[in-house]
Structure formats: structure tokens, C-alpha cells
Amino acid sequence: MQHLRQLEDQSVYILREAYKHFDNLGMLWSMGKDSTVLLWLARKAFFGHVPFPLLHVDTSYKIPAMIEYRDRVAREWGLKLVVGQNKEALAAGMNHTLGRVTCCTALKTNGLKQLIEQKGYTGIILGVRADEEGTRAKERYFSPRDKHGDWDFRDQPPELWDQFKTTFPPGTHIRIHPLLDWTEINIWEYIKYENIPFIDLYLDKGDGTRYRSLGCAPCTTPIKSTAKSVDDIIEELRHTTVAERSGRAQDEGRGMELLRKDGYM
Amino acid sequence: MDNQTQKPSDNLNIVIVGHVDHGKSTLLGRLYADTGSLPDGKLEKVQAICRQQGKEFEYAFLFDAFLEEQEQGITIDTARTFFGWKGRYYIIIDAPGHKEFLKNMISGAARAEGALLLIDALEGVKEQSKKHGYLLSLLGVRQFAVVVNKMDLVGYRQDVFDGIEKEYREFLGQFKAVPQQIIPVSAKLGDNIANRSEQMPWYSGPTVLDALSAFRKEPGRSEQPLRLPIQDVYKFDARRIITGRVTAGRVKVGDSLVFSPSNKRATVKSIEAFNIDPPPTEGQAGQSVGVTLDEQIFVERGEVASHQDALPLVSTAFRANVFWLGRKPLERGRRYQLRVATKEVDCEVATIHRIIDTMDLAQQQGSNVVNKNQVAELTIRTKTPMAFDLSASFESTGRFVLVDEYDIAGGGIVTELVHDDQEFLREEARQRDFAWVKGQVGVEDRAQQYGHRAAIVLVTGGRHTGKSFLARTIEARLVADGRHAYLLDGENLRRGLDADLSQGERGQAAEMARRYGEVARLLVDTGLIVVSTTNPFGMAYVEAAQVIRTLVHPVPVIAVHMSKTPEEAPPNTDIVLSGPTDFDTATRRILEELKRRGVLAQAIGAKPIFQYSI
Ligand SMILES: Nc1nc2c(ncn2[C@@H]2O[C@H](COP(=O)(O)OP(=O)(O)O)[C@@H](O)[C@H]2O)c(=O)[nH]1
Ligand SMILES: [Mg+2]
Numbered sequence: 001m002q003h004l005r006q007l008e009d010q011s012v013y014i015l016r017e018a019y020k021h022f023d024n025l026g027m028l029w030s031m032g033k034d035s036t037v038l039l040w041l042a043r044k045a046f047f048g049h050v051p052f053p054l055l056h057v058d059t060s061y062k063i064p065a066m067i068e069y070r071d072r073v074a075r076e077w078g079l080k081l082v083v084g085q086n087k088e089a090l091a092a093g094m095n096h097t098l099g100r101v102t103c104c105t106a107l108k109t110n111g112l113k114q115l116i117e118q119k120g121y122t123g124i125i126l127g128v129r130a131d132e133e134g135t136r137a138k139e140r141y142f143s144p145r146d147k148h149g150d151w152d153f154r155d156q157p158p159e160l161w162d163q164f165k166t167t168f169p170p171g172t173h174i175r176i177h178p179l180l181d182w183t184e185i186n187i188w189e190y191i192k193y194e195n196i197p198f199i200d201l202y203l204d205k206g207d208g209t210r211y212r213s214l215g216c217a218p219c220t221t222p223i224k225s226t227a228k229s230v231d232d233i234i235e236e237l238r239h240t241t242v243a244e245r246s247g248r249a250q251d252e253g254r255g256m257e258l259l260r261k262d263g264y265m
Numbered sequence: 266m267d268n269q270t271q272k273p274s275d276n277l278n279i280v281i282v283g284h285v286d287h288g289k290s291t292l293l294g295r296l297y298a299d300t301g302s303l304p305d306g307k308l309e310k311v312q313a314i315c316r317q318q319g320k321e322f323e324y325a326f327l328f329d330a331f332l333e334e335q336e337q338g339i340t341i342d343t344a345r346t347f348f349g350w351k352g353r354y355y356i357i358i359d360a361p362g363h364k365e366f367l368k369n370m371i372s373g374a375a376r377a378e379g380a381l382l383l384i385d386a387l388e389g390v391k392e393q394s395k396k397h398g399y400l401l402s403l404l405g406v407r408q409f410a411v412v413v414n415k416m417d418l419v420g421y422r423q424d425v426f427d428g429i430e431k432e433y434r435e436f437l438g439q440f441k442a443v444p445q446q447i448i449p450v451s452a453k454l455g456d457n458i459a460n461r462s463e464q465m466p467w468y469s470g471p472t473v474l475d476a477l478s479a480f481r482k483e484p485g486r487s488e489q490p491l492r493l494p495i496q497d498v499y500k501f502d503a504r505r506i507i508t509g510r511v512t513a514g515r516v517k518v519g520d521s522l523v524f525s526p527s528n529k530r531a532t533v534k535s536i537e538a539f540n541i542d543p544p545p546t547e548g549q550a551g552q553s554v555g556v557t558l559d560e561q562i563f564v565e566r567g568e569v570a571s572h573q574d575a576l577p578l579v580s581t582a583f584r585a586n587v588f589w590l591g592r593k594p595l596e597r598g599r600r601y602q603l604r605v606a607t608k609e610v611d612c613e614v615a616t617i618h619r620i621i622d623t624m625d626l627a628q629q630q631g632s633n634v635v636n637k638n639q640v641a642e643l644t645i646r647t648k649t650p651m652a653f654d655l656s657a658s659f660e661s662t663g664r665f666v667l668v669d670e671y672d673i674a675g676g677g678i679v680t681e682l683v684h685d686d687q688e689f690l691r692e693e694a695r696q697r698d699f700a701w702v703k704g705q706v707g708v709e710d711r712a713q714q715y716g717h718r719a720a721i722v723l724v725t726g727g728r729h730t731g732k733s734f735l736a737r738t739i740e741a742r743l744v745a746d747g748r749h750a751y752l753l754d755g756e757n758l759r760r761g762l763d764a765d766l767s768q769g770e771r772g773q774a775a776e777m778a779r780r781y782g783e784v785a786r787l788l789v790d791t792g793l794i795v796v797s798t799t800n801p802f803g804m805a806y807v808e809a810a811q812v813i814r815t816l817v818h819p820v821p822v823i824a825v826h827m828s829k830t831p832e833e834a835p836p837n838t839d840i841v842l843s844g845p846t847d848f849d850t851a852t853r854r855i856l857e858e859l860k861r862r863g864v865l866a867q868a869i870g871a872k873p874i875f876q877y878s879i
Contacts (some may be wrong), residue, residue: 002274002275003274003275003276003354006275006276006550007276008553009510009552010553012497012553013510013553016496016497016508016553017496019497020496020497020566025530027851033810035684043539043540044538044539044540045553046499047499047501047502047504047506047538047539047555048501048539049501049502050504051501053528067559105473130345130346130347131346131347134328134344137328137344137346138342138343138344138346140372144349153340153341153342154342156342156369156372157673158368158369158371158372158590158673158675159372159376159673160371160372160375160666160673161375161376161661161664161666161676162510162606162661163604163666163673165671165672165673165677167668167670167671167672168671169671180345181276181345182358183347183354186354194540206844238405254313260283
């Protein structure tokens, strides 16, 4: 599995650069397959340790099994878990029927911004992948965000060889993306190869459906699939030409570009 | 097609470059469409949007994701796209061709292992065709194919193709770049992209897809001598792990390593890894590794580990070819941060030899600045010595970036070592360190025992500025604090060690400083904080201080300069004291500097435990 090792070496290098250069670092963990692989890579990079907190921006609409999984893994791996929530917006009744972009902006983007501001993080590590959708394909490994958390995609810093943007003016922060080069298949191949525990919502448990991508319950729908194991998933992905996020409502129209410009993950 | 069935073996990063509108994004879209690599409905979706907006469908829209890109019909930033073919994963990066976005093109090309360079058959070789060709070579992308596109617009004529091939090969030949292939195509109509064209029977070479398959994964880097730039040192548990990415060669358990420029040595005890059983015994080029050593030596990020028979170069100066991307021009004499592999050091441009016009590679002489998007030949000087290589021999340790304030603003490759005046002494120190006979007690053991590291406080300045008094005060204060400090006075050497020198020889500051430096080197090896002045060297203190620094390297030197009236301090001075001296404040500042540099790592009385990961 030469190609997985190559991807791993690059991600580990990026994680170690991040740890070296940022005093106040946090890693987003949504309990999905990508950020769980990212967490595993952190354990690779730091030899079984995770020297920064795992951040979960809880929209309160997550599937309950995800929260159970989160707490169990955090306990078993000795993780420092920080949970953030936009309580104000929730109290005011925010939900997806008010508009998906509106809801994501309030509960996820603003939830994350609040957390960053409260804790003063200068570097946030995220498991976004370039093959997920168009604007993520244009991301840098180290991507600066301004005082408002906005992404200026028109003027991104150069990234040369293994040299990244690690210095930044006060008040701004850097998003770090160690998984940019991984594809969905790579993620599953690696989960199999390393035997990483993952949440079983990704598998068909007999009703002929499974989740391919996990978000909030109301805005994520399972796909038709009879994949009952990681091997089945890999086999299925080798033959599919359906986009991964086809079950995610945000991606319709220009939703993602607008969301991400404002600081969405 | 047997595309999806084969299991992948490796990854290859490809970049598509060339002048704006020559068809890069179209070629990419076509490659995906013709190999069945687009997600279901993507093509139809983009076609529908085009119809709705009354625009002609463009393959380029498949990857130009930003609204602005589609509206203007140009690529602004690079997109990573993924593509599996015949047992290989490709990440294909579509670079923008517009000169305004050169920095994005460079970001895309810098991580590529192979490139496709497009030239429009109708327009011919343009400004950015040449600039991109030259930059590929500068960026170290040696495998590339030239793709002559839009052959449909020139009636698929061979003579047009031959003319472009000839002109472009001549251009590339000037810097010895040779394309793997030159392929005539029509990206729009799909000729010679994934499928062989029937329009050009005169061409029997590979298609673009064949050319991709023929690119090889970085060959031979593991067979080179070892280069392992240290990224960090971890102490999360009982293990003290030195991490880094092997950029060339191999590192094995039992290898004796030399760290440059500190010249420290140790043997690899283990290679550490998480969730690999049994643990690896070797790491090779490309891998991010962690090693433990048989001895606790203090090594830091930025040093380069190698084997003793093939050491990297060490100097404070080198000549380089640099491309500049900064908003502000690159200026001679201004401070920048230089980064070579993991080393970060302050530097300045000593000389701008020439600006290179990438249109005809003509060289313009005499400039004080390098403007945005220009390429130039420079000599760069660093504040402290660093380990590096020539880019012709080692890719990763032979290239660097320049950081201006917060931004990476340029990059380049090292073309020549520039000899500096410390070269002979540095070599003397290196040979001496390699042959150094050690006792049972190591530097780290002493540091643990004493509760501080060795260092030199060196006070420079003209006559009667209070140097001796300050040195005495510091020594007394350090000892009173429980540190092990010693005042090394030049006078004591003069009557003993230097007694064999004639009056004339004593006038030669260089030899006097060398002797002084070697004595200081012995003293710091005993774990002392040596406090000294450049008094014995009179006004030649700048030169003497440099010699002492070279000989005691890598022990930290805290340089303090004293003068009655403001004057320029020698290079690398840490603390400047001018005017009437307040000795209490001066002492406090020096102690703070010692703390900042990790010499006095802890409060007195605390159990001596050192923090290794910095
Ligand atoms: N006739 C013809 N037009 C082409 C061909 N390839 C690209 N084009 C057109 O050239 C224009 C610029 O193409 P684009 O891919 O955006 O160029 P880029 O700037 O290099 O990415 C578009 O209008 C394309 O349709 C070709 O092979 N033949
Ligand atoms: Mg384009």
C-alpha cells in the first residue's frame, strides 16, 4: 500500500509543522470518517499522543450515535475534548427549515468562530479533502483566515515545496488541511489498512442503506447501498461515479462557495 | 477500459501549465470526460447551466469552480483534481496561465512530479509559455511533456507543429531542459487526449494519457547520501524522539549520524512509529520518521543529519536563482527570513548579480531591486551558518524560500557555495569536533547536574567602556545565583599560552583570537558559562568576536556591545549598551537573554529537569 504511506508521510509532516509553529492549536473532529482518520494521523505524528484539543462544534442536530461514539473514543484514547455550541442561535430557534445556508452559517460557521474567539486558537486543523467539492479543491494546506474568519480565495499565499504559511498577523488564524490530497477511497483504504475504529452508520445494517457522508440528521440522507464492511465500501467506491456529497443538501447551487468564503469548514 | 479494476500502487502529482487561453482547463476537462472519470451528471449539469445562461459549453467550467472564474472564463487559482488510471492515482493540478496569478501557478507546480506544458498551435510560443517552461526547471520539475493544442485551428498541419517544436526545443535547450514528449492535440475535440486522433496520421507518438502513464515516480532519491533535516524533538513519554522527513537516502538503526552545522554526533538506537508491528528498522527518502539516539545530545530543528562520509555544505553565504512573488520588491540589504528545509534564519541579499528576462533569457545587469514575478541571480548572506546543498546534487536541501514579514514572498535554488572568511576555521572546528575524545560524562549529564547549559557571554566595545567591570559583575552574579561561571581574561592567556609568540605575532588578532577561541571551547565543554571580553584584541574586536563564535559553535554566544556614544554594534549583537551604563539593568538584561536562549532553563533550587522539546 505504497500510495497510502505516501499520503500518510505528507499529512504527518504537515501536522508536525502545525504543532511546531502554533502555540494554540485545535483539531476539528466531527466523528466522521475523514476527521477520524485525521485524528489517527495525529497519533501517528506524535507517537500515540494527541498534544492538542479536539474541537467539536455541536449543532445539536447530530445523529445521537455520533455523540456516543465521540465520548467513547475520547475516553479510550485519552483525548482532550472541547465542545462548542452556538447556544444563542439555538435558543432563538435556529433550524434547517429557516434555510440551509442560514442554518449552517449560524450553527457551524458561527459556532466555530465563537469557539475560536473564546479559546484564542491561532491554528485550526481540519479534515477537508480536495475531492469533496470545487472550492475545497482550491485550498492550500495552510490557509489564512482574516479577523472575521473569512477566506480570501482570490489572494491565497504561495505554497512552495514543503514550506507553508506559518506566520500571520495578530487577530487572524490559519486553517490547516493535512488531508487535502486524500480521496474518499484513500480514506477507506487507510481505515482498513490501519484498522481504525469508525462509526457504523457508514455500513448497511440490513435495510439496504448506509450513510456515505455524515452531517446533521435533517440535512443528510443515507444512500442505497448494501456495503456491510470496509471492503464492500471500497469495492463500491471503485465502481461508483456518484459524487460523495450527493446526500448533502448544502452543496446545491452555489451553497458551498458562499458558505466557505465566510469561514465554513 | 480497465480503469477502475486495477489496484493502485502509487500517487503522482501532475501540473498543467502554459499561457492563458491555450487550453489547459479544457484539456483537463476532456481528459476526465474521455476516460469516464467525471461523477455522474456533472457534465450534464454544467451543460445545462451553460444553456440556461446562453453560453457555449466549455470543458473548462468543470473545474473552474468559483463563480468569478466562470464569469470571466479564466482560472484564478489551482484546483487539485483526482484521477485514477491503470493502477495509479493522479492528482492533477490545473494552474492559472494569467501572469497576474503566477504565484498560484508556482504553488501548483512546486509540488508536481510531472508537468504538461500547453502551447496554442495558432498563437504559438508566448510569454508565459516561456516563463512557465523556465520556472518548471527552476522548481525542479524535470519530467514534462509539451502539448501543442488547438491543432484543429491550423488544419492539423504537421509543418505548424514542427515549427513550434523547433522553436520551443531551442528555448528549453538554453537551460538544458528536455521534454519527455511533444504531442499535437485538440483538447476541445479530444484528439490525442485519451484517444488517438485520426486527423494526424503523421504523428505516431503517445497520447496525453500515455504520456502521464510514462512519467515515473521520483526515481533514485533513496539511493543518494542521507539528508534528514530535523523537524522537531518530542518528549511526550520516556522516549526522546527526533523527527523529520528524510529528503534523501536512508537512515537505519545503528547508523552513526552527524548533525550539521553543530557537528554533534550520535548513533541511531531505534526508529519509532505508531501502530507498526514490528517497528521499522529503516526510513527512506520521502518518509516522515522519528528516531531515538544512543546518547542525549542537544540538537534542534533546522540541523541536518547525514552520514559522516557525505556531509552537507555549511556556510553563511551562497549564490542562487530566485523568483520573486512579493507585493513589495526584493531589496538589497533588507532583512528577510530564509527557510531551507526546516532551518529558519535571518538573511539579506548581499548582491543582485542580474535579473533574468525569461522571454529570451537575456540578462540585465545592475539593479537594486527584484520586482514581482521577476527571476534573478543573487548572493544571499545569512546571520548564522547553516547546512545546505547545491540544488544540482540535492533537491530538498538545495532550495529555499524567502519570507517577507508574514508572507512567503519568493523561492529559489542554490547554485553555488560562496566561501566566507570563516571557512577555514569552521573546517578546523569540524575536524576537531569529529575527533574529539569524550569522557564518560556527556554535555547533557553536566547540564543536568549543573542546572544550566554552557554558554559564552562576550562583551565587545572600544577602550574604557566598562567591559571588564561588566564581565566581573556578571560572573559574580551568576556564581552568587548558584551557576557555574568563569571569567576568561585575555591577559591570563598572554603570559602563558601565548608566551611563545613574538611581539609581531601577538599583533595578529586572528591567531590570538583562534587561541582564545580554542581555550573558550575547552571551558564550555566543561559545562561552564564563560564570561569574557574582547579586551586583548583592542580595536580588532569585530574580527575576533567572529573567530570566537566560529570556534565555540554551536554553544550559544550572548554578544553584548558597549560604547560611550551610540555607534554601530558588530553583526549579531544581542544587547547594545551605549552611553553611561547602569550595571544593574545591564546585568538583568544579560540574565534575561541567557534565559531566553535556554541556558538558564529553570529556577535555582528546582530539581534539574530539562525540557528538550522546544
Ligand atoms: N478550437 C479549439 N479551441 C480550444 C481548444 N482547447 C481550448 N480551446 C478554447 O480555448 C479557450 C481557452 O481555453 P481554457 O481551457 O480556458 O484555457 P486556459 O486558460 O489555458 O485554461 C476556450 O474557449 C476553449 O474552448 C482546442 O483544442 N481547439
Ligand atoms: Mg484555465
